Amino acid sequence: MSRSALPLRVIAAISECAGRAAAAAAALLVLLVFGLVLARYGFGLGSVAAQEAVLWLHAAIFLLGLGFAYRHDRHVRVDVFSARWSPRARARAELAGIVLLLLPMCVFAIWISSDYVAASWAAREGSRDPGGLPAWYLLKALIPLSAGLLALQGLARAADAARRAFAGESPGT
Numbered sequence: 001m002s003r004s005a006l007p008l009r010v011i012a013a014i015s016e017c018a019g020r021a022a023a024a025a026a027a028l029l030v031l032l033v034f035g036l037v038l039a040r041y042g043f044g045l046g047s048v049a050a051q052e053a054v055l056w057l058h059a060a061i062f063l064l065g066l067g068f069a070y071r072h073d074r075h076v077r078v079d080v081f082s083a084r085w086s087p088r089a090r091a092r093a094e095l096a097g098i099v100l101l102l103l104p105m106c107v108f109a110i111w112i113s114s115d116y117v118a119a120s121w122a123a124r125e126g127s128r129d130p131g132g133l134p135a136w137y138l139l140k141a142l143i144p145l146s147a148g149l150l151a152l153q154g155l156a157r158a159a160d161a162a163r164r165a166f167a168g169e170s171p172g173t
Contacts, residue, residue: 011156012071018149019068022061029057048131056139063146067153091164098158106151113143 032054039045069075082090117140119125126134 008156008159011152014149015067015071015153015156018064019071022065022068025057025060025064029054029061032057048127048129049133052127052129052133056133059139060142063142064149066146067149070150070153070157088165088167091161095158095161095165098154098161102154103151103158106147106154109147110144110151113140113147117141117144 032050036047036050036054039047039050082093085093117137120137120140123137125136125140126132127136
């Protein structure tokens, strides 16, 4: 393995790990919702903490799955114009989109959420509802983390798009 490929493999491994965590959260979410429905309609029982855990799991699935979905091309893509373009032109458009849109959006998400997350951590924020889950600051920390994971995967995709966009071209052409 070349030295230049190592960072891309590390990013891929991180995205895969986050994706597996999101998949585990999805399985837990299904089981929890099934248990909540059974408890509610079968036994007349309810739990604020369990209902909040559904919110936590749903958020974790979404936030941890962003980079994974992008890595595996499972995101929304509108190819109305680019379907007719050459592979090199599509790669250049992808590179431009990553550099001009995706990465700045990720940096903005990290920047805009940092005070929000820091305040939550400082207060050791928990649920406002009696019987709710403590440590909401842990869930809120996933916001900048997910933007960072998405940015990492964007960098890996940008490297691949640059390779495809400029393959075989000499400098200055």
